[in-house]
Amino acid sequence: xxxxxxxxxxxxxxxxxxxxxxxxxxxxxxxxxxxxxxxxxxxxxxxxxxxxxxxxxxxxxxxxxxxxxxxxxxxxxxxxxxxxxxxxxxxxxxxxxxxxxxxxxxxxxxxxxxxxxxxxxxx
Numbered sequence: 001x002x003x004x005x006x007x008x009x010x011x012x013x014x015x016x017x018x019x020x021x022x023x024x025x026x027x028x029x030x031x032x033x034x035x036x037x038x039x040x041x042x043x044x045x046x047x048x049x050x051x052x053x054x055x056x057x058x059x060x061x062x063x064x065x066x067x068x069x070x071x072x073x074x075x076x077x078x079x080x081x082x083x084x085x086x087x088x089x090x091x092x093x094x095x096x097x098x099x100x101x102x103x104x105x106x107x108x109x110x111x112x113x114x115x116x117x118x119x120x121x122x123x
Contacts, residue, residue, distance in 0.1 A: 009058070010054075010081055013050055013051070013053065013082070014078045014079070014081035017047040017050035017051060018047070018082045018085035018089060020049075020050060021046060021047040021082075021086050022043070022090060023043070023046075024043030025043050028040060028043075047082060047086075054075060055074075055075050
């Protein structure tokens with residue numbers, strides 16, 4: 001079924017799909033009111049387009065004559081890899097967001113009052 005497996009192509013398209021999906025999700029999480037839920041669907045559509053691009057490239061590399069089962073297996077592998085990469089990216093982002101919320105309060109010396117000098121107020 002797979003005579004020559006080019007893992008780099010699978011990894012490339014799965015990473016592109018995962019990054020496109022995560023960009024849409026990060027913009028959703030940036031807005032705390034969550035009023036732009038359509039970004040989830042946009043992320044899914046971008047991921048789907050990257051998988052479709054992979055199938056076109058995969059088929060063209062095989063002279064426009066790849067078997068249906070081979071293409072199905074290849075895009076399934078790429079999809080699973082993309083989902084795993086997007087989960088890892090989201091996990092790293094969640095840990096980063098958690099740290100960015102907790103540490104500013106935990107590292108503050110005087111927890112009883114908030115004084116902001118003029119230079120910090122400009123930020």
